[in-house]
Amino acid sequence: xxxxxxxxxxxxxxxxxxxxxxxxxxxxxxxxxxxxxxCGTTTGFAGFSAPDAKGEWRGLDVDxxxxxxxxxxxDASRIKVVPLNSQQxxxxxxxxxxxxxxxxxxxxxxxxxALGIIHAGINFYDGQxxxxxxxxxxxxxxxxDGASICLQTGTSNENTLADWARANQVKYKPVVxxxxxxxxxxxxxxxxxxxxxxxxxxxxIRISKLQKPDDYVVLPEIISxxxxxxxxxxxxxxxxxxxxxxxxxxxxxxxxxxxSANVDQQLKSQNPxxxxxxxxxxxAGKNMGLDDKWAYNIVKQVGNYGESFERNVGxxxxxxxxxxxxxxxxxxxxxxALPIR
Numbered sequence: 403x404x405x406x407x408x409x410x411x412x413x414x415x416x417x418x419x420x421x422x423x424x425x426x427x428x429x430x431x432x433x434x435x436x437x438x439x440x441c442g443t444t445t446g447f448a449g450f451s452a453p454d455a456k457g458e459w460r461g462l463d464v465d466x467x468x469x470x471x472x473x474x475x476x477d478a479s480r481i482k483v484v485p486l487n488s489q490q491x492x493x494x495x496x497x498x499x500x501x502x503x504x505x506x507x508x509x510x511x512x513x514x515x516a517l518g519i520i521h522a523g524i525n526f527y528d529g530q531x532x533x534x535x536x537x538x539x540x541x542x543x544x545x546x547d548g549a550s551i552c553l554q555t556g557t558s559n560e561n562t563l564a565d566w567a568r569a570n571q572v573k574y575k576p577v578v579x580x581x582x583x584x585x586x587x588x589x590x591x592x593x594x595x596x597x598x599x600x601x602x603x604x605x606x607i608r609i610s611k612l613q614k615p616d617d618y619v620v621l622p623e624i625i626s627x628x629x630x631x632x633x634x635x636x637x638x639x640x641x642x643x644x645x646x647x648x649x650x651x652x653x654x655x656x657x658x659x660x661x662s663a664n665v666d667q668q669l670k671s672q673n674p675x676x677x678x679x680x681x682x683x684x685x686a687g688k689n690m691g692l693d694d695k696w697a698y699n700i701v702k703q704v705g706n707y708g709e710s711f712e713r714n715v716g717x718x719x720x721x722x723x724x725x726x727x728x729x730x731x732x733x734x735x736x737x738x739a740l741p742i743r
Contacts, residue, residue, distance in 0.1 A: 429501055429634070429641035430691065433474060438482045441467035442500040445485040445582060447603065448610035449715040449723075450506050450526075459483045463504040465710040466525055466632060468703070469648045470502060473696040478703040487581055488556035492517055495633060502645050503633040506600065508558045513633070522645040524631040525707075527727035527736050529624035530562050531601040533608060536619050538595055543572075543623040550575040552594035554585045558628070559599050566625040586611045600628050602715065602723060609720045643690050647742070651697035654679060654739035655706035657730055662705040665698060679742050686742050697742065707737065 433439055443451035443463055451461040468478040484500050495503045496518055506528075507513075509521040532543050532551075540546060553559050555578045567574055577594040579585045589597040590612055597607065601624060608615045632649065634642050655661075658676050660668045668676055677683040680701075681694035688694060704710065711728060712718045729735025 429638050430474070430644060432498075433501055433641075437475075438480045439467060439471045439474065439502065440482045440484055440500045441470075442484050442486045442491055442494050442503040443467070443505050445487055447506060447582070448606045449719055449721045450602070450606065451483070451485075451504070452610075460714065462526060462710055462714045463506060463632075465704050465714065466649060466652075467502065467504045469652055469700045470645055472699040472703045473644060473648045473651075473692055476693060476695065476699045478699070488554055489580065492519060492633075495519055495635060498635075501634070501641070506603065506630045507633060508600075508628045509631050510558060518636050519633045520636045520642065522632045522634050522642055523649040524629045524736075525649055526602060526630040528600045528602050528628040528630055530559055530598060530626040530628055531604055531624050532621040533589070533597040533604040533618055534595065534621060536617055540621070543621050543625070544570060546574060546596060547572050548574070549595040550577050550593075551596040551598050552577045552579065552585050552589045553598055554578070554582055555580050557599070558626075562626045563598055600630070602630075602721075605715075605721045605723055640691065644692070647686075647690065647740075648696075648700060649707075650740045651679065651700050651742065652704070652707040652710065653730075653737050654742060655697070655701045656708040656737075657732070657739055660701055660706060661709060662702055665701045669698075675741070675743070 443459065446452045449461055451459060451463045454460050464483065467481050471480045472478040484494065486494050486505060491503055491505055491507065494500045509524065514520050532546070534540055551563065551574050553563065553576060560578065577588060579588055586607055588594055597604065601620065604620050608618050608620065612618055632645055634645055658673065658679065660676060660679065665680070669680055669682060671677065674683065678686055680698045681687060684694045686694065687696045711725065715721045715723045716725065725735060727736045729737060731738040
């Protein structure tokens with residue numbers, strides 16, 4: 403009986419291994435046949451994923467989607483943006499409605515292990531904070547005892563806030579609302595005293611959603627680690643590689659000073675690392691089933707990570723978020739690219 407049971411386990415393992423091997427090639431094959439990369443984004447989050455005045459989707463997360471398209475097709479425009487709220491995002495990825503979730507989503511152990519999905523890197527280091535009207539007269543989150551706090555359901559912010567409040571003996575009334583715009587409207591109308599979400603989101607909300615941004619302030623406390631990044635389906639390692647290394651190429655290009663403006667000149671660089679990144683030394687693209695110009699196409703058409711950061715959320719944008727933790731590692735930040743070699 404033990405032998406038969408062992409044989410059944412081996413057979414089940416073989417079936418699972420076969421299924422995973424099939425899944426590994428599935429997404430990249432589907433994407434190539436379809437001709438576009440389907441990316442799940444927010445329904446509108448200025449600086450990260452939102453339509454501009456012409457209806458074109460822009461933002462840090464959209465740039466990552468465009469980078470994947472540039473790597474796969476040599477054309478960053480070959481994307482399909484699928485706006486998703488926080489409740490829809492994981493189901494859309496699990497079901498195959500989207501190929502990659504590029505939507506300010508926190509990487510957590512539970513999400514990486516229990517949902518059939520896995521993160522493919524970090525493109526923004528963030529933390530949960532608090533946005534309040536200046537008229538409330540508070541300067542610290544610890545003064546929020548008894549306040550009503552607006553949150554969006556289906557996010558990690560609910561549990562994080564509950565844990566922080568319990569640890570700091572702060573009592574509050576949660577006002578949990580399903581959609582992002584509805585939460586913003588509730589806060590703007592005075593239905594709650596405070597809005598709590600990722601600090602990047604608070605900066606975006608303050609500038610793009612509130613009529614008088616100067617009447618509001620983000621409190622100094624950051625109460626959590628919120629590493630945000632793209633997700634793909636588990637068991638799809640070939641596609642995981644494409645997404646992970648597309649992001650890493652943007653980060654490493656900045657490290658070596660390769661920009662959209664000088665990338666053609668950099669093709670003549672004698673630096674072996676630059677030669678590998680740009681495909682002058684072949685091999686990196688072939689390893690992923692891509693053209694060796696995959697990273698060159700990303701930088702040429704989308705830019706390096708620093709370029710994307712500055713124009714979307716940094717000093718070249720209305721949000722004017724400081725690089726902070728999102729600086730390159732040699733500048734004291736956490737952006738440390740995996741080496742392309």
